[in-house]
Amino acid sequence: MKTGIKVFDAMTNKPVAVQHDLSISECAVVMKKYGVGSLLIKESEEVIGILTEKDFVIKVLALRLDPGQTLASDIMERNLFTISPEQDIYDAIMEMKINEVRRLPVAKKGKIVGLVTLKDVLRIEPQLFDLMIEHMDLRELDSKPVIKQEPFKEGVCESCSNWSYKLNESSICSECH
Numbered sequence: 001m002k003t004g005i006k007v008f009d010a011m012t013n014k015p016v017a018v019q020h021d022l023s024i025s026e027c028a029v030v031m032k033k034y035g036v037g038s039l040l041i042k043e044s045e046e047v048i049g050i051l052t053e054k055d056f057v058i059k060v061l062a063l064r065l066d067p068g069q070t071l072a073s074d075i076m077e078r079n080l081f082t083i084s085p086e087q088d089i090y091d092a093i094m095e096m097k098i099n100e101v102r103r104l105p106v107a108k109k110g111k112i113v114g115l116v117t118l119k120d121v122l123r124i125e126p127q128l129f130d131l132m133i134e135h136m137d138l139r140e141l142d143s144k145p146v147i148k149q150e151p152f153k154e155g156v157c158e159s160c161s162n163w164s165y166k167l168n169e170s171s172i173c174s175e176c177h
Helices: 024-034 053-061 089-099 118-124 126-133
Strands: 017-019 038-043 046-052 103-108 111-117 153-156 163-167
Touching: 017 024, 024 038, 024 053, 038 111, 046 053, 046 103, 089 103, 089 118, 089 126, 111 118, 118 126
Parallel strands: 017 038
Antiparallel strands: 038 046, 103 111, 153 163
């Protein structure tokens, strides 16, 4: 399902980036200052990794490492999954889903030009949320109430001819139903 909305429409053009030799404590201060949950990690001007709040918890706190002595380069994720700014945001959601990430650096001709997050995409196209939750693991799922929703499909409404993400079994949109 293509949305017609490009990654460059949703991405942050100037993501927060720090040098690889910054301590985790210093990284946390930068994240707080800018209100972000991740940092791009650079060596000189080249992006070499990404660091997220989850990395802090799993790779520093849980292992009882000293955040003042541990460097960004020690725990950053080096395997960057990227996306082109020209791709549809649906492709971004699919990349996030496949690679189990919530942030994708945006690369053009091998250079990082932005960052697109799950929040960015869902703010612009909330209907894509269903794609993400399909494979999310919920703890204790059996004990949680699940509301059975009417099955919907997307397409052109047979009544008004408008595109809809919510067509019922008869291909009628929720507004015409």
